[in-house]
Amino acid sequence: MTLISPSKPVQDPDLQAIRAALRAVIRPTDPDYPKLKTEIDSDEMLTRYLADKWLVKGKDVIRYHADSDSEDAASVGDSCDEFETMEEYEEMHKWREAMKNRRPITLGDEEYTARWVECQNCGVEFDVSCNEHEKDYNYEWPCSWHPGWKEIDQSAPHGEDWEVRGGYYENNSDTPEGFIWNCCSSYGDEGGCKHTKHKAPVNRILNRNVATTAKGMRFGGSKKRKVESITQ
Template sequence: MAETKRASELLGAIQAATPDRLREVLTALCLEQRATFTATYQKLLVDESQQLDVGDSEDDASASEAELPPKRRFPMPEGPAPQLGNKRKRYEVCKQCDKEYDSLVNTKTSCIYHDGELEVDWEGDIWADHDERCHGTINTEAMRKEYPEGFLWSCCDRFGDKTGCRKGPHRPQEAKRRRY
């Protein structure tokens, strides 16, 4: 019973913690305990051979090594080390749809996105009574989020709140794939 209460308290604390705090705690645990390091390594990194081949985009090859952040060195905790090899992040954020995805289940149709820009629909009724002098500028990120139906995608002329018009594999936000 006490163990269930402790588990419930811990899960509540995890849910309430900020992402920065969670990263800090996980990093500290990985540096202190080999078992935690190994388990985390196996959950967050995968062999490149496990990843589905969905092709490379031109953007992936455009960044130079100088643009990548420097690798940080951490002291390894005691105990058996995980197997080394060409590794990459298992979970990444897609630069096309801004959603997190699992690289092990990234297919050629996993991502639904727009490849155009949101443009103001000046002829739409939503802006009929909008005076920019007193209501604020229309063509802003804040207005795109608050009134997506007042904008059109340049790629398909659909309203801003409509689902994507393109399908493809998710693409990582990093300019170049890094190996670990």
């Protein structure tokens, strides 16, 4: 009698990639991490549900053109003068963004990464697949930040107890009139002078001399969300 060994179940490569990406996104220090990790490995329905909430493919990541003027709202506004109508400008803008989103980033089109990451410029957590200016004519970009740093305003009056030790005044909101941003001369508590998309390691367009994918940076720079904030 010949014994036939049972065949192993066929593993879905995409499902395996999703599970690996989810494990990288979840905080190991979270008290629910062991339980959730086990459920991700065994419950396909839950896995795909969490993937919709927490993950996005590389092809859907809105690109950021590493601190160039092409990301600055001011330069976008100036370019409107080149067109006779706003409709013509909007069409050109859509075309430029479509071409930009074909540029390489640190992961491939079908690779998964965290949907929510922290902006390196303003510190806000954002969705890497929704990172463009509002669809109106006010050019309200999602990120407002200062490319410079705070300095003492020498023209402002300072008391005798004024302290300047290291980074003491870097984030001092009590006396904003005593400091200015060296990039725009605004007071220390004024909003950013540069308006762009949000920036993170995962959405930066690579230099032409850099390889299309960087295997070791698939999840670099991601801010991992707490489990309870997603599953509510």
